[in-house]
Amino acid sequence: MNAALSAGRLGAILAKEFVQMRRDRITFAMMLVVPIVQLLLFGFAINNDPKGLPAAILALGQDRYTRAVVSALEVSGYYRFERRPESAAEAESLMARGAISFLVTIPSDFGTRVERADAPRILVEADATDPAASSGAVASLQTVANRALLRAQGLQAATKEQDEGSLSFVVHRRYNPEGITQYNIVPGLLGVILQMTMVMMTAMALTREIERGTMENLLAMPATASEIMLGKVLPYLAVGCVQVAVVLSAAKLLFGVPFLGGLALLLGSVLIFVLALVLLGYTISTVARTQLQAMQLTFFFFLPSLLLSGFMFPFAGMPGWAQSLGELFPLTHFLRVIRAIMLKGAGLDDVGREVFYLAVFVPAYAGLALMRFRSTLD
Structure with missing residues (x-):
C-alpha cells in the first residue's frame, strides 16, 4: 500500500464527495438557504423596541x-x-x-x-x-x-x-402587573417544546422505514394511505399529550403561572395544535428520503417559526412582511391562544378566531401528506 499522499487519489475522493453533495439536493440547499434566512430575519425582522x-x-x-x-x-x-x-x-x-x-x-x-x-x-x-x-x-x-x-x-x-x-x-x-418574565415565557415554551419534538419525531416516521428496508412490507399490506398516516401519527399524538401534562404541571407548580381560563378550552386548543404538528412532521417525511434530510427540513421549518412567532421577539415590532410570514406558522396562533387563556382568562369568543386558524392547518397538512405519499419506492 502506498502511504505517500497521492494527488490523483485525493482528487478522485474529492470529486466523489462533490458528486454526492450534488445528488443530495436538500443538504446542499440547507447549506446555502439557512445562513441567508438567518441573516434576513435577524437583520430586518427582529426589533426589540417595537413601534406602531x-x-x-x-x-x-x-x-x-x-x-x-x-x-x-x-x-x-x-x-x-x-x-x-x-x-x-x-x-x-x-x-x-x-x-x-x-x-x-x-x-x-x-x-x-x-x-x-x-x-x-x-x-x-x-x-x-x-x-x-x-x-x-x-x-x-x-x-x-x-x-x-x-x-x-x-x-x-x-x-x-x-x-x-x-x-x-x-x-x-x-394581566402581569409585576412584569414577571416566566408568565410570558413558560406558556410559550409549551408550544416550542411540542413543535420541536412532535415535528421531528413524526418527520422520521416514513424515512426510518425506508432506511431499515421495512417500507416494502408496509406497502405490501392491504392498508390505504390514510390508514398508514393515522397509524404513524396517532402514537406521537399520545406522546404529545404526556408532554402537555408535564409542562403544564411544571408551569403551575414550579413557576406559579396563573391558570385563569377554562381547562377544557385550553386542552382542546393544545390537542388541535399537536395534531397539526404531527401531520406536518408526517408531510416532511413524505418529502425526505433519509432521516438526516428529515432532520434538516425540520430545522429549516423550526428556525423561522421560532423567530417570527412572537416567542423570542415582540411580534408587533416586526415589519409587515415578517408579520404576514409569521401568520403562516401554527406556533404564532398557538402562542396567542395559550397566553390569552392562561394569563387573561379568555374564552372561546376571545380566541375563537385563532383556534379556527389552528384548525385550518390540520386538513391542510393532512391533504398535503396524502398527496405526497408514494405507494412505491421508485
Missing part, C-alpha cells in the same frame, strides 16, 4: 387638550390608534382578544382640569403579557404627552420640573 403598537382611545371628552395628547402619542411612533371603542366593556373585549396592546382613557373633565392646573390625569392600560413589547412605549408616555399639552396651552419653554408636573399618567399593566 395597536392601541385604542377611550376619550370621554373632545376638547383641544385631548386631541393634542392623542396626536402627540401617534407622532411618537409607538402608538397606532386604530380603534375607538364606544364603552369600557368593548375596550375590555379588545384587550382580552389581543386586538390592542394599549388602552388610553381620557376623562371627560380632562380639559377643565388642565385649564385649572388641577393635576390632570390619563389612564393607560397596557397588555403586559409580553413585558418587553410594552416597556418602550410606556417609558415614552410622560415626555411626549407633556410636550403636547404645553403646545396646546401656548406656553413657552418650561423647566424640567414644570414639564413633569403638568400632567400625570396612571399606568396599569394588565
Whole structure:
C-alpha cells in the first residue's frame, strides 16, 4: 500500500464527495438557504423596541387638550390608534382578544382640569403579557404627552420640573402587573417544546422505514394511505399529550403561572395544535428520503417559526412582511391562544378566531401528506 499522499487519489475522493453533495439536493440547499434566512430575519425582522403598537382611545371628552395628547402619542411612533371603542366593556373585549396592546382613557373633565392646573390625569392600560413589547412605549408616555399639552396651552419653554408636573399618567399593566418574565415565557415554551419534538419525531416516521428496508412490507399490506398516516401519527399524538401534562404541571407548580381560563378550552386548543404538528412532521417525511434530510427540513421549518412567532421577539415590532410570514406558522396562533387563556382568562369568543386558524392547518397538512405519499419506492 502506498502511504505517500497521492494527488490523483485525493482528487478522485474529492470529486466523489462533490458528486454526492450534488445528488443530495436538500443538504446542499440547507447549506446555502439557512445562513441567508438567518441573516434576513435577524437583520430586518427582529426589533426589540417595537413601534406602531395597536392601541385604542377611550376619550370621554373632545376638547383641544385631548386631541393634542392623542396626536402627540401617534407622532411618537409607538402608538397606532386604530380603534375607538364606544364603552369600557368593548375596550375590555379588545384587550382580552389581543386586538390592542394599549388602552388610553381620557376623562371627560380632562380639559377643565388642565385649564385649572388641577393635576390632570390619563389612564393607560397596557397588555403586559409580553413585558418587553410594552416597556418602550410606556417609558415614552410622560415626555411626549407633556410636550403636547404645553403646545396646546401656548406656553413657552418650561423647566424640567414644570414639564413633569403638568400632567400625570396612571399606568396599569394588565394581566402581569409585576412584569414577571416566566408568565410570558413558560406558556410559550409549551408550544416550542411540542413543535420541536412532535415535528421531528413524526418527520422520521416514513424515512426510518425506508432506511431499515421495512417500507416494502408496509406497502405490501392491504392498508390505504390514510390508514398508514393515522397509524404513524396517532402514537406521537399520545406522546404529545404526556408532554402537555408535564409542562403544564411544571408551569403551575414550579413557576406559579396563573391558570385563569377554562381547562377544557385550553386542552382542546393544545390537542388541535399537536395534531397539526404531527401531520406536518408526517408531510416532511413524505418529502425526505433519509432521516438526516428529515432532520434538516425540520430545522429549516423550526428556525423561522421560532423567530417570527412572537416567542423570542415582540411580534408587533416586526415589519409587515415578517408579520404576514409569521401568520403562516401554527406556533404564532398557538402562542396567542395559550397566553390569552392562561394569563387573561379568555374564552372561546376571545380566541375563537385563532383556534379556527389552528384548525385550518390540520386538513391542510393532512391533504398535503396524502398527496405526497408514494405507494412505491421508485
